[in-house]
Amino acid sequence: MINKEEFRKKVILSAGQIFSHYGFKKTSMEEIAKALKMGKSSIYYYFESKEDIFEAVVLYEANILRNDLTTAIKSVESPIDKMKKYVFVRMKSFEKLSNYYNAIFDKNLDHFDFIETIREKYDREELAILRLIIYHGERKKVFNVVNSEYTAMAIQTTLKGLEVPLFWKKKEVNIENRLNAILDVLFYGIVKK
Amino acid sequence: MINKEEFRKKVILSAGQIFSHYGFKKTSMEEIAKALKMGKSSIYYYFESKEDIFEAVVLYEANILRNDLTTAIKSVESPIDKMKKYVFVRMKSFEKLSNYYNAIFDKNLDHFDFIETIREKYDREELAILRLIIYHGERKKVFNVVNSEYTAMAIQTTLKGLEVPLFWKKKEVNIENRLNAILDVLFYGIVKK
DNA sequence: GAATTGTCGACCAGTTTATTCGAATGCATT
DNA sequence: AATGCATTCGAATAAACTGGTCGACAATTC
Numbered sequence: 001m002i003n004k005e006e007f008r009k010k011v012i013l014s015a016g017q018i019f020s021h022y023g024f025k026k027t028s029m030e031e032i033a034k035a036l037k038m039g040k041s042s043i044y045y046y047f048e049s050k051e052d053i054f055e056a057v058v059l060y061e062a063n064i065l066r067n068d069l070t071t072a073i074k075s076v077e078s079p080i081d082k083m084k085k086y087v088f089v090r091m092k093s094f095e096k097l098s099n100y101y102n103a104i105f106d107k108n109l110d111h112f113d114f115i116e117t118i119r120e121k122y123d124r125e126e127l128a129i130l131r132l133i134i135y136h137g138e139r140k141k142v143f144n145v146v147n148s149e150y151t152a153m154a155i156q157t158t159l160k161g162l163e164v165p166l167f168w169k170k171k172e173v174n175i176e177n178r179l180n181a182i183l184d185v186l187f188y189g190i191v192k193k
Numbered sequence: 194m195i196n197k198e199e200f201r202k203k204v205i206l207s208a209g210q211i212f213s214h215y216g217f218k219k220t221s222m223e224e225i226a227k228a229l230k231m232g233k234s235s236i237y238y239y240f241e242s243k244e245d246i247f248e249a250v251v252l253y254e255a256n257i258l259r260n261d262l263t264t265a266i267k268s269v270e271s272p273i274d275k276m277k278k279y280v281f282v283r284m285k286s287f288e289k290l291s292n293y294y295n296a297i298f299d300k301n302l303d304h305f306d307f308i309e310t311i312r313e314k315y316d317r318e319e320l321a322i323l324r325l326i327i328y329h330g331e332r333k334k335v336f337n338v339v340n341s342e343y344t345a346m347a348i349q350t351t352l353k354g355l356e357v358p359l360f361w362k363k364k365e366v367n368i369e370n371r372l373n374a375i376l377d378v379l380f381y382g383i384v385k386k
Numbered sequence: 387g388a389a390t391t392g393t394c395g396a397c398c399a400g401t402t403t404a405t406t407c408g409a410a411t412g413c414a415t416t
Numbered sequence: 417a418a419t420g421c422a423t424t425c426g427a428a429t430a431a432a433c434t435g436g437t438c439g440a441c442a443a444t445t446c
Binding site: 045 | 422424425426427
C-alpha cells in the first residue's frame with residue numbers, strides 16, 4: 001500500500017482492537033494477520049515482533065489519552081466534580097485497552113473509587129504495578145513481556161513516580177498542577193513527548 | 194465444599210465469565226482453575242473435560258434465556274414493538290456469551306436488524322451456523338468443538354429448524370405462536386426441557 | 387484406623403506459536 | 417526484456433503451552 005508508515009497505522013488500529021479484547025498473550029500473530037487479510041509472515045516486514053506491535057499500540061493509545069487529558073485540563077473552569085467527570089469520560093477511551101474495564105464498571109465504581117478500593121488491599125509496589133496495568137492496559141503486558149527492556153523501564157519509572165500523590169479526591173489542592181504531575185508520572189518514559 | 198452439585202455451579206458461573214470473554218479455545222483450564230483458586234487437576238474431579246464444562250455453561254445460560262423469553266411471551270400485552278424491546282433486553286443477558294456482542298452494539302443495531310443485515314450476506318447454511326453462534330454464544334464452540342457429537346447434533350437440529358421463520362419483523366402474524374416456534378427451534382436439543 | 391472423598395504436583399504427548407528464510411510476485415526504471 | 421527493488425507468502429522449526437492422566441498425599445467420614 002501507498003506508504004509504509006500508513007500501513008503500520010493500519011496494523012496498529014486493527015491489532016489494537018484484538019489486543020484490547022484478548023490481551024497480549026491470547027492474541028496470536030495469525031489472528032492479527034487474518035484481520036488484515038495478509039499472510040502472517042508479511043507483518044514482519046513492517047514490525048520486528050509481536051511485542052513491537054503491542055508497543056506501538058500502547059504508544060498510540062497513550063498518546064491519544066495524553067492529548068485528551070491535556071485538553072481536559074485546559075478546559076476546566078473550576079469545580080472539582082465537573083473536572084473529575086470530564087477526565088473520567090476521557091479515561092474510557094483508554095480503558096478499552098484494559099482488562100480491568102469490567103471490574104470497574106460491573107461494580108459501578110468510578111475510576112477513582114476503584115483505585116481507592118484496591119489501594120487498601122495492596123502495598124505500594126503492588127499498587128504501582130496495578131496502576132501500570134490500569135493505565136497502560138494489558139495485565140498481560142506486565143506478566144508476559146516483563147523481560148523486555150522497555151517494559152521493565154516503564155515499571156521502574158512508575159515505581160519511582162509513586163511519590164507523586166495520585167489521589168486528590170477529597171483534598172483541596174491545585175488540581176491543574178497535580179494532574180500535570182500525574183500525567184508526567186503516568187507517561188514518563190512511555191510516551192515520547 | 195458442602196455439595197458436589199453446588200460446586201459444579203460455582204465452576205459454571207466462574208468459567209462462564211471467562212468463556213464469555215475469551216471464547217472456548219482461548220480459555221485454558223489453568224485459567225479456570227486459577228479463578229477458582231484450585232489446582233488444575235482438581236477440576237477433573239467434577240467435570241470430565243473442558244468441553245464438559247463449556248457444555249454445562251451453555252446449558253445453564255440457555256436455560257436462563259429460555260425462562261426469560263417464556264416469561265416475556267406471557268407478559269406481552271399486544272404491540273409488536275413493545276415485545277421486541279422486551280425480548281431484546283432479555284437477549285442481552287445471554288449475549289454476554291457471544292463474541293458478536295460488540296458487532297451488534299457498536300453498530301447500534303438491534304438484534305433483529307443485525308440478523309437481517311447478515312442474512313443478506315450469507316446463504317442458509319451459513320446463516321444457520323451464525324444463528325447458532327449468536328444465540329448459543331461462542332463462535333469458538335462451532336469451529337473448535339465441532340467434532341463433539343453434542344455440538345454436531347445441535348447444528349443439525351438448527352439447520353432443520355431453518356424452515357421455521359425467524360424474521361417476522363415486518364409481517365403481521367400471531368406473534369406468540371411464532372416466538373414459541375422459534376424457541377423450540379433454538380433450543381431443541383440444546384436445553385433439556 | 388480404615389475407607390472414602392477430595393486435592394494437588396509432576397508429567398506427557400500432541401498442538402500451537404512466534405519467528406525465520408528463501409522463493410515468488412509485482413513493479414518501476416533502465 | 418532485463419535489471420533491481422519492494423512486498424508477500426508458504427513452509428519449516430524450535431520453544432512454549434495445553435488438556436488430560438496418575439499416583440501420592442490430605443482431610444473427612446464411618
